[in-house]
Amino acid sequence: MTTPQRLETVRRLQTAMATAYTTMGAWCLLHPPSVLALGFTPTYLAMCNTTTSLFVRCFGAQAMTCGLVLGTSTMTPFSFTAFGVAMVPYLMWNYWFGIGPGRGMVTSLMWMDFVGNVFFGAGSLYCAKLLREQEEEEEDKRKAK
Template sequence: MATPQRLETVRRLQVAMATAYSTMGAWCLIHPSSVMALGFTPAYAAMCNSTTSLMMRCFGAQAMTCGLVLGTCNMTPLSFTAFGLAMVPYIGWNFWFSGIGPARGVITKLMWMDFVGNVLFGLGSLYCAKLLKEQPDEDEKQDVTAKAQ
């Protein structure tokens, strides 16, 4: 059975991930031009216009929604596992558009922070799922209690 300390660790990691998602999403929503200027190389940042600004704002709104849901939901081992695995495409995006992948030259070197963040979100989610799996759910507790009587 998971200890209260482990459950507190899960909650703290969940709140940290939710805060990071919401904060970065708010930045994209409120000031998309600075995100694009820092994230894209000059050749691509020069192509930013009102349409790309709108798309960045939409991305920010979605990230804020994800952070809100992540911060307020009672996550299960399955939901943490799904969230962690959902980071894989983002890690792939970082690889594809970085200086390593075939579409190199699109994003700046500052985007390594996005890669690190995505890896931490993925690993943190899988770690939380592992910690929660160690705690029996309510049905199992009732079965154990009924068998003991």
């Protein structure tokens, strides 16, 4: 892959991740009842109240902020790696409430959250790899001169 191709791939993945974060965050912020209804089983949905709705809105605002920062930042290999590693707790959450001890609290749509978290983690690590390759290529060119 050439340097322009690497950079274009990184740009596209970064834009996709930023768009997904911002869009899903906006959904949580603007319409928490639908998020709760799709996300929690009827047993747990019955326990949801205005505080739960507030927490979903706060989560949405944070996700939108993350998406906006991701979409407007110049990411480095280190920052992409850190972002990818930061997905590990989310994957643990997916395990815990999807197939682990917390099973039954969330709906079967949990698989979509898992896929999204894998995309964010793997996409970030792939972008970091591409940027490292680009840096190594530039360093090799400098040494050759």
